[in-house]
Structures are given as structure tokens and as C-alpha cells.
Amino acid sequence: MKQTNARCWSEAQKYLVGGVNSPVRSFRGVGGRPFFVRRGQGPYLWDVEGKRYVDYVGSWGALILGHRPPSVIAAAQKALQRGTIFGTPTPDETELAKEISCAIPSIEQVRFVSSGTEAVMSAVRLARAVTGRTKIVKFDGGYHGHSDALLSKAGSGLATLGLPASAGVPKAVARDTLTVGYNDLSAVRKLFAREGRKIACLLVEPAGANIGVLSPEPGFLKGLRAITRKYGALLIFDEVITGFRLSYGGAQRLYGVKPDLTTLGKIIGGGFPAAAYGGPRKFMKQVAPLGPVYQAGTLSGHPVAMAAGLATLKALRKPGLYAQLEKNAQTLKKGLEKISREAGVAVTVCRAGSLLTLFFIKGSVRDAAGARRADAKKYARYFQAMLTQGIYLPPSAYEAWFVSAAHGKKEIEMTLNAHKKALQGIR
Numbered sequence: 007m008k009q010t011n012a013r014c015w016s017e018a019q020k021y022l023v024g025g026v027n028s029p030v031r032s033f034r035g036v037g038g039r040p041f042f043v044r045r046g047q048g049p050y051l052w053d054v055e056g057k058r059y060v061d062y063v064g065s066w067g068a069l070i071l072g073h074r075p076p077s078v079i080a081a082a083q084k085a086l087q088r089g090t091i092f093g094t095p096t097p098d099e100t101e102l103a104k105e106i107s108c109a110i111p112s113i114e115q116v117r118f119v120s121s122g123t124e125a126v127m128s129a130v131r132l133a134r135a136v137t138g139r140t141k142i143v144k145f146d147g148g149y150h151g152h153s154d155a156l157l158s159k160a161g162s163g164l165a166t167l168g169l170p171a172s173a174g175v176p177k178a179v180a181r182d183t184l185t186v187g188y189n190d191l192s193a194v195r196k197l198f199a200r201e202g203r204k205i206a207c208l209l210v211e212p213a214g215a216n217i218g219v220l221s222p223e224p225g226f227l228k229g230l231r232a233i234t235r236k237y238g239a240l241l242i243f244d245e246v247i248t249g250f251r252l253s254y255g256g257a258q259r260l261y262g263v264k265p266d267l268t269t270l271g272k273i274i275g276g277g278f279p280a281a282a283y284g285g286p287r288k289f290m291k292q293v294a295p296l297g298p299v300y301q302a303g304t305l306s307g308h309p310v311a312m313a314a315g316l317a318t319l320k321a322l323r324k325p326g327l328y329a330q331l332e333k334n335a336q337t338l339k340k341g342l343e344k345i346s347r348e349a350g351v352a353v354t355v356c357r358a359g360s361l362l363t364l365f366f367i368k369g370s371v372r373d374a375a376g377a378r379r380a381d382a383k384k385y386a387r388y389f390q391a392m393l394t395q396g397i398y399l400p401p402s403a404y405e406a407w408f409v410s411a412a413h414g415k416k417e418i419e420m421t422l423n424a425h426k427k428a429l430q431g432i433r
């Protein structure tokens with residue numbers, strides 16, 4: 007029997023929870039059902055029925071070079087020829103760690119893990135060990151993986167499903183996580199004045215990308231740096247999305263603020279499962295086997311992921327690549343705004359580098375509360391209208407669109423034409 011999206015979907019729902027392996031993929035936030043992918047190439051995806059889509063999800067930011075970049079595929083294939091996993095060190099782990107520590111200003115040493123969730127969870131453990139404190143601070147709308155302590159007000163996935171927090175998290179664990187509004191430095195100051203000496207770390211996506219895109223206002227990140235230093239808490243930049251995305255040195259190089267610890271993921275695995283946490287030696291030496299903070303992983307530093315990650319970073323060093331990304335994303339933003347204005351539809355496009363979100367809202371969005379005020383129902387109609395025209399946007403009003411280096415003038419033009427038509431259809 008020929009594969010169709012409908013058939014794949016009904017089979018999937020029989021054997022997979024909700025038909026998916028990660029909630030947002032289910033299209034619950036936008037209605038309808040997901041399409042099933044046969045293959046990808048450059049900025050495009052093809053579903054099992056042969057329909058083509060311009061892909062603005064890029065596996066949630068991992069695929070900054072688009073699908074199947076030749077050098078990455080070749081490196082992964084070469085690694086695979088040597089075997090899959092050995093449970094013993096391989097030279098590529100050191101090579102990738104070296105590349106990362108040269109690129110990211112605050113990192114001297116890294117530890118590889120397999121997912122962003124693990125990276126952040128481990129960085130928090132390290133921060134608690136270093137400070138001897140328990141409480142952690144995160145921002146409303148910040149997503150830092152699905153570990154127990156970090157699911158309070160955790161952005162897109164939960165927001166899409168209308169969940170305030172996850173069931174199954176012990177109250178005792180949730181109690182140690184304090185949340186404040188993004189870009190609200192005075193709230194952070196007040197919180198630290200009250201609890202500062204109990205706070206192990208402040209965790210922030212330096213540019214928010216999980217409740218739509220939130221740009222840090224001037225002075226916000228520097229303010230966080232000063233406050234955490236004053237109270238002896240560690241500042242952790244969760245750069246799982248922004249690392250090697252906003253610049254080769256991540257958000258910290260772009261904004262000129264050095265955190266104590268950094269978490270990376272998505273891009274550094276080159277489309278395979280790899281993530282990392284890192285920082286100065288004085289902190290990292292607390293991690294086993296050198297120190298008392300235990301953290302391990304059977305698949306950590308996976309040879310195929312290391313090879314693909316290295317090839318990805320090498321490709322990202324191409325001169326002008328980030329400038330081109332910036333330019334394309336800016337063209338897209340300007341176009342979306344102009345067409346919307348002409349159509350009389352109120353939108354705000356928030357952008358940080360090649361990350362952007364179109365909110366159906368009048369006026370600017372600076373925090374999660376603002377993002378939640380945007381019209382998610384209208385976004386759902388818009389999403390469907392775009393999908394019909396072969397433009398695959400994130401299936402949630404609260405996710406970033408990811409522009410990749412494979413997106414060119416042609417794809418942006420296609421997107422803007424589709425946008426114009428979509429707006430006519432959804433009013």
C-alpha cells in the first residue's frame with residue numbers, strides 16, 4: 007500500500023504516544039496532523055506523498071547548514087566506516103572540544119553529553135556543587151530541557167499545550183526553581199536581594215528562542231552578569247540554540263558578556279545527538295573523574311556525532327556566512343512586516359540573527375507574558391495557510407523560525423509570496 011501522510015499518522019498513533027516522540031511535532035498547537043518526511047535537501051523537505059516544503063524548523067535549529075550539507079554527510083559516513091561507538095576515547099572528541107573552546111570566549115574545557123537536556127541538567131548540578139547552594143533562577147518562557155527542576159514556566163512546548171508546568175515533578179524539586187520575567191532586571195535584582203545567598207545559579211537563554219524569539223534589551227545580560235557576581239551565584243548561558251547560531255562564538259561573543267558556564271547542543275552535533283557543557287577549568291575540574299560532581303554517558307562523545315559536528319563547525323567558518331544569514335533573516339523580517347502592514351494585519355516580527363518569530367500582536371514583545379498575548383489561534387490558521395503553499399513554519403505560535411545558510415533569495419521570495427496569500431485567507 008502506498009504511504010500517505012494520513013496512513014502514517016494513524017499507524018503512528020497506535021504505537022507512539024500521541025504519534026510522536028516530542029510533543030510539539032504533533033501539531034496540537036496548530037491543528038491538523040503532521041506530515042511524514044521522506045527526505046531533505048538544502049532548505050527543503052519532501053513528505054511521503056512527494057510534496058515539497060521550504061523548511062523553517064531545521065530540526066529545531068540543529069541544521070544551520072540546511073539538509074544534507076555534503077561535507078557533513080561525508081564526514082559522518084567516513085566515521086561510520088570505522089565503526090559506531092567504542093566506549094573509549096577517540097581523537098575527534100578532543101578536536102571538537104578544542105574547536106569549541108577556541109570559539110566560545112568563556113569555555114576552556116567541555117564535557118560532551120547526548121542532549122541539551124542533559125547538558126543543562128549537568129551544568130546546574132555543577133553550579134550547585136561549586137556554590138554549595140540549592141536554588142536556581144530561570145526566566146518565564148525559558149526552555150532548558152525537560153529535567154525536573156527546569157520545567158517551571160518552560161516555554162513553547164508547555165505553552166503550546168496550555169500547561170503551566172509538568173505533572174510528575176515533586177513539589178520539593180519545583181520549590182527550588184525561582185522564575186522571573188525576561189528583560190526585567192529590576193525583578194531579578196529584587197529576587198537576589200531576597201534570596202541571593204541561597205541561589206546557586208541563574209540560567210538564561212541569552213536570546214530567548216523558546217517562547218518565540220525574545221531579544222535581550224541593552225544592558226540586560228550585563229546586568230545579569232553584575233547581579234550574579236555580586237551574590238556569588240553562577241551565570242549559566244543556555245546556548246543550546248544560540249551557540250554557533252548568533253555568531254561563531256555564540257550569543258556571548260555577539261553581546262560581549264561572559265557567563266560562568268555555557269551549555270551547547272543542536273548545531274554542535276551536526277544533525278546527530280550531541281550536546282555539551284563547558285566553562286573555565288576551575289569549575290570544570292569539579293566534574294568526575296577529576297572532581298566530586300558525577301556525570302557520565304554511554305553514548306557521550308559519539309564518534310559519528312563528533313565527526314558531523316566538526317564538519318559543521320568547519321563549514322560555519324566560511325567567511326561571510328553569518329553576515330549572509332543576518333542579511334537573509336533581515337530581508338525576511340522586513341518583507342513580512344511590509345506585506346502585513348499593507349494587508350492591514352497587526353504583526354510584530356522579533357528577530358535575533360537568523361532566529362525570528364512572527365507574532366500576531368500590535369506593538370512589541372519583550373517577555374513571555376507579551377508573547378502569550380499574541381493571537382495563537384490566528385497563528386494556527388496562518389500556519390495551515392502557509393503549509394498548504396509548501397512553507398513549513400514551526401507548528402506552534404511560540405517557537406522560533408530558523409533561517410539556515412541553505413535558504414536563499416528564492417526561498418525567501420517564495421515565503422513572502424505565500425505570506426501575502428496566507429494573510430488574505432485568514433482574516
Ligand SMILES: *Cc1c(COP(=O)(O)O)cnc(C)c1O
Nearest residue numbers: 121122123149150151244246247
Ligand atoms: C532544545 C533546547 C534544550 C534541550 O535540548 P534537547 O537536545 O532537546 O534535550 C535546552 N535548552 C535550549 C535553549 C533548547 O532550545
